[in-house]
Amino acid sequence: MSETKPISLDQFRKRKEKEAAEQYYPGKLVWLFCPKCETLEYTEIVSKNGRMHKCGTLVEEREVELDLRAEITMTEYNLEIINALLKKNSGFKLIKIISKSLDKALIALQSSEQTYREKLLLAAGMNIPLYPGNIDSLKDKLPIKDINPLGLIISEFRFEPEKRFNLKPSPRKK
Numbered sequence: 001m002s003e004t005k006p007i008s009l010d011q012f013r014k015r016k017e018k019e020a021a022e023q024y025y026p027g028k029l030v031w032l033f034c035p036k037c038e039t040l041e042y043t044e045i046v047s048k049n050g051r052m053h054k055c056g057t058l059v060e061e062r063e064v065e066l067d068l069r070a071e072i073t074m075t076e077y078n079l080e081i082i083n084a085l086l087k088k089n090s091g092f093k094l095i096k097i098i099s100k101s102l103d104k105a106l107i108a109l110q111s112s113e114q115t116y117r118e119k120l121l122l123a124a125g126m127n128i129p130l131y132p133g134n135i136d137s138l139k140d141k142l143p144i145k146d147i148n149p150l151g152l153i154i155s156e157f158r159f160e161p162e163k164r165f166n167l168k169p170s171p172r173k174k
């Protein structure tokens with residue numbers, strides 16, 4: 001009685017598209033803490049044999065496995081928000097001092113997001129497509145840990161890294 005139903009080309013194409021849209025890009029990033037300088041940094045370079053900080057001290061390391069595609073998607077979203085805020089801020093040139101210092105803060109945030117994006121691409125060793133859809137529709141898929149007052153997403157990887165080393169909150173960040 002059983003009859004194998006042939007899959008239509010259209011169904012096949014749809015299934016492939018769905019798979020591509022959902023594909024996970026596994027990767028690793030490493031948090032590094034120098035106990036002497038009390039600095040926290042992250043790197044895409046995994047080192048099995050440990051490494052020295054520039055001060056000559058052996059750093060503590062925490063390897064974190066993550067979905068590079070999810071991180072890139074959140075970072076691109078953050079960059080869009082920052083760009084919109086920079087644009088908006090440039091319309092308030094009358095309050096020059098406030099606008100200047102806000103610009104400076106936004107540019108620092110922009111640079112930190114761009115650096116993160118670069119490291120993710122290096123960790124992947126290739127270009128990574130963003131997850132399709134807007135951020136609201138992706139909320140269950142992305143490891144969003146917090147949203148800061150500007151509306152920027154803080155992913156699980158970037159949330160309170162000092163806790164990974166059992167430190168008090170916010171040592172000097174490099």
Ligand SMILES: [Zn+2]
Pocket residue numbers: 034035036037038053054055056057
């Ligand atoms: Zn050091």
